Amino acid sequence: MLAQAGRLVAHVDMDAFYAAVERLDDPGLTGRPIIVGGGRRGVVSAASYEARRYGVRSAMPMFQARARCPQGAFLPVRMERYVQVSRQVMLVLAGFSPLLEQVSVDEAYLDLSGTERLWGDPAQTGRAIKQAVRGTIGLTCSVGLAPVRFLAKIASDRDKPDGLTVVSDLEAFLATVSLAEVPGVGAKARERLGAMGLNRLIEARALGAERLERTLGVLGRRLWELAWGRDDTPVTPEREVKSISNERTLERDTADRELLGAHLLGLSQKVARRLRRQGLSGRTVTLKLKHADHRLVTRSETLAGPTEAAEEVYAAAHRLLGAYSPPGPFRLIGVGISGLGDPAQGQAGLFTARQKGRQNALDRAEDAIVARFGDQALTRAGSLTTLDQKPFKRHNKDEAE
Ligand SMILES: [Mg+2]
Missing domain, CATH: 3.40.1170.60 (MutS, DNA mismatch repair protein, domain I)
Structure with a gap:
């Protein structure tokens, strides 16, 4: 199994x-x-x-x-600069397999299945990757290799910096994995599992799939699979990104414009962060609203120049919301940006150059925080704290198409 x-x-x-x-x-x-x-x-x-x-x-x-x-x-x-170096790193990695998935500015997965004739056994492959990155870029990385994605991630973290961890005996490695290491298992889930006496991933096997699912829902089902070392999450090469959007299904349908505006701020921040993470800017901002009766409407505005600043995305989305007269209530709200290109340069947009400089510094600081701690770590003044801190019951969809 x-x-x-x-x-x-x-x-x-x-x-x-x-x-x-x-x-x-x-x-x-x-x-x-x-x-x-x-x-x-x-x-x-x-x-x-x-x-x-x-x-x-x-x-x-x-x-x-x-x-x-x-x-x-x-x-x-x-x-x-980090994005620039990141692109060089990804180019080097792409030389090892076309199945490359970048997951953040400094992390990527590679599906190396069937590349043994090219690169040798897993350990040789791992060393070759590290050498190529070091030789071309001059930086060290830590590499984990495993038959499944989540274990590769855990393995890369086992021997940092400049490490190489190969999971060759799946069962033996699984026995060493603590719940704290498993991606997607947050503090709350860990607390619940801890209360049931669980600290290591394989202990979840004894609980059974049904009980795990009853306790943790979808996560419980996934944990059951992971406990057996099963993870069929593929390594998905990035399609060309044509637009970036984030949307949120609301806990309760609402017509409260102030609340909707606060959601827009949180969503605009996410969209802007994703732009910057990929070294992009965009020109056309789209507001998406779903009425309580599931009628979907979108409204767009094209800016004077490209932007990657949350403030500008938010300002446009907020104008669009203000101009949309049907009162609602709405069940979903989203913000998207298209017309993507290289980072905005010299374009003042809504801001003067100086203000924008300050704004960029602020955005970069936010990026840094999020890169370390995830989107939840951050709230900006004016955005409702609950937006970023309380996970919503219904799904939160991230999409890049
Ligand atoms: Mg790192």
């Missing part, structure tokens, strides 16, 4: 990526603790391994990091 043989998935994770890029660009930083962060929120976005030795951690307030590591190099987040 274990996972099918013959499949091989790699998870490649760059080591302390932002800090490593800073060192790459300024070799004078070699050996020094590097702390990247700051901005309006004033927290650490990334810390080099040297800095971690002093107890500096991501999300720590910068003043605290300075106190722990006064001799460190404190640098601002340069997201454009």
Whole structure:
């Protein structure tokens, strides 16, 4: 009942990526603790391994990091540069398999099934990947190889930095996996499972699929599969992105324009973050509304110039909402952006150059936080805190087409 043989998935994770890029660009930083962060929120976005030795951690307030590591190099987040290096890394990885899926600025999956004749056994393949990244880019990464995707991810984290972990004996490796390592198992689920006496993934087998599902719903069903090492999640190469959108099915149908506006802010932030993560900007903002009777309407506005700023996306979406006169109630709201291209440069849009500079710095700071802690970590003043902190009961759909 274990996972099918013959499949091989790699998870490649760059080591302390932002800090490593800073060192790459300024070799004078070699050996020094590097702390990247700051901005309006004033927290650490990334810390080099040297800095971690002093107890500096991501999300720590910068003043605290300075106190722990006064001799460190404190640098601002340069997201454009990280995206640029990230693209080079992905090009190198694409040389190993066309089935490459980038999941963040410094992480990707590769489906290497059937590449043995090219690259050798899994360990040889892993070493070849690491060598290629180091030789071409000058940075180290940690690689996990496994017959299934989620174990590749867990494996890449086992031996950081500059590590290589090959899961050859699936059953033996599964026995070592704690629930805390399993992607998608959050603190709440862990608490519930902990209360049932579960700490390790394979212990979920004893509970049975039905009980897991009753306790945790869809996650329970998935956990059951994972406990047996089964994960048929494919590695999906990115299609060309034509638009980026986020939508939210509301907990309750609403006609409250203020609440809808707050949702728009949260959604605009997500859309803008995804733009920046992919090094893109967009020109046409689309508002999507679904009436309580499931009637779907969209309204679009094309901006004077391309943008990747949440504020501009939000301003346009909010104008569209204001101009839409039917009172509702609505059951779903969404924001999308199309007309995608390279990052906006020199275009003032709604902002003067200076304001925009400040805005970019703010956006970059947010990107850094989200890159570390996920979308939930962040709320901007004006956005209802519950929007980002309370998971909605109905689905939240992310789509990039
Ligand atoms: Mg990383």
